[in-house]
Amino acid sequence: MAEKPVPRAGKGTGAPRRPVPPPAPPPLPLRRRLWRAAMRAVLGAAGVVAFLVALFAVSNPPTNFYMMAESRRLGGIEQDWVAVEDVAPVMLRSVVAAEDANFCLHWGFDVTAIRAALEAGAVRGASTITQQVVKNVYLWPERSWLRKALEAGLTPLVELMWSKRRILEVYLNVAEFGEGVFGIRAAAAHHFAVEPADLTATQAARLAAVLPDPKGRDAGNPSAFVRRRAAAIADGAATIRADGRAACFEAPARVATRAAPGQEG
DSSP states (O other), rough: OOOOOOOOSSSSSHHHHHHOOOOOOOOHHHHHHHHHHHHHHHHHHHHHHHHHHHHTTTSOOOOOOHHHHHHHHHTTOOOOOOOOOGGHHHHHHHHHHHOOOOTTSSSSSSSSHHHHHHHHSSSSSSSOOOHHHHHHSSOOOOOHHHHHHHHHHHHHHHHHHSSOOOOHHHHHOOOOEEEEESSHHHHHHHHHOOOOOOHHHHHHHHHHHHOTTTTOOEEEEEEEEHHHHHHHHHHHHHHHHHTTTTTTTOOHHHHHTTTTTOOOO
């Protein structure tokens, strides 16, 4: 009797065939790999920055680079955080009148002030309060194109995530009001021996007058120039209150009673 042929594996035996793996894709060109790595780094850095901006909208920032440097140089600094609710409202208006009168009208950059400063060839004077907060909290004091570029990128983000009142609160707590004197609580105690809530309009104006040159001007013992500058700031603070340019940072109760007589604070 003839023998039956033995079927080959895979033909009629039910044995599964092993799939042939697809060929490995060719490696990406070096330029594309570098581009992808750079994009991941940029997106990661942007995420960290956005997180820090959002964090400091509700949490007080730590000591900045300039404060640490001054503390090492002087052997210590004066600084004690205070909530904006515990600061005399006239202090907020005085700072805005002195440093950024259109604070409530712009989104971080005062284009009119920038144009005027460029036309006058001024070195200082175009930076808004928001820009100064970005520099003081996130960056470093030395001037450079890199710092200005980072400042320009961070300023709109801070304006987007923080309220105007919060921006002023942080500014008043990190601004320098004298050699080794940082923040409005330390400044009020150092120059006038009062709490920030008890500052008068004249004291607030004098503190605001020293901001451009805190080491060269003295709010507690003002020169004739500081007195004149403070008088102009006091007038400006009253003006922005009257014309509504203080509405974006005043407490809601004060906005509602702003025009009431005898409510000046």
